[in-house]
Amino acid sequence: MNTTYKTGDLLAVAAAHALPVVRNLPDDRLGARTPCAEYDVRALVNHLFHVVVQFQELAAKRNADFGGDTPDYVAEGDDWRERFAAETERLVAAWSAPGADEGTTGAMSMPARTVGSMVLLDLTVHAWDLARATGQEYGTGEAPASGVPDVVDTLRAAVADLGPTARAMGVFGEPVPVREDASDFDRLLAATGRDPYWS
Template identity: 65%
Template sequence: MTDRISDLLEAAAAHAEPVVRGVEDKQLGKRTPCADYDVRDLLNHLFHVVVGFQALAARKEADFSHTPDYLEGDWRGRFAAETGLLAEAWAVPGAEEGTTGTMNLPARTVGSMVLLDLTVHVWDLARATGQDFTPDEEGVRALGALVAEMGPTARRMKVFGEPCPMPDGATPFEELLASTGRDPHWAPNPNP
């Protein structure tokens, strides 16, 4: 069992990469559980977060004011390479210490934020494109505390929706999804 951000990111990336590789070009316009994003937009967002949080690990600034289009050429292969660079950036000694970013948040919290995107947004992509996705269990455990702590602020900032009700017997991952405002049973409309 590990709690190092770099190890958790490496494991999350291993679960994410097959989903990203499984997205077909004809699916890029499909809607996702994130109402503001279709598949193309969500892939670009996730790509941008993975790249930007490499800089944050190194105490450099990242520009999130606009999102470039990353989906050119072998973007699936580049996504795998960038997630590898992300894990490497957070493995550098001291990356989890101190603060980083314009919000001056604890570095470990910032690393956990990219772990959340690499877990929850990959579920969004899998749901939108009809793929299976099972997240890394240690990552889900680590994210439960983050979402509990940051949930109220994230909801005020409209990053999370209101929590979805969960029936008894929900898995830890279903609870995590629901706490970010996602319906764990979301499915695309078969007749768009």
């Protein structure tokens, strides 16, 4: 992972692209399929919402709770889009706190920077999944952190490092072939087992 920038800085960039997508998810598309075959839009929103909440705990060196069923955040009120935005702001703040990138965290005592790259990947790639599933453009948000590079280079390095284990656990699929003129972002998606041309 890029050691020049804090995870929080990179998450701020990812959040700027993700939040417009989530805010514009139409209610009548919550049952639509997504590039993640096991999730429809509603289930993927709930998964990403849960990730955003639980990785705040990991930033603070507390254990996360991914056991049991994922809560249905969408069913908790019509304001779920704004609640997601508020939790995402808390996620950025948690990973911007002094010491968040240092040491180890989580039940597996993984390096904090590696754990931070995992939530950065989820916030980036699942936002693309949701955009693609609902006919939105991804990447139209404005990056708020001037001078922070695109997160793609950071994530491609993380996926290369985490890929073998993630594939063995069924988190990533096998890499998907891409065209010669594919963008770096398309190559990132393909490395996670996604078809960047999915529709």
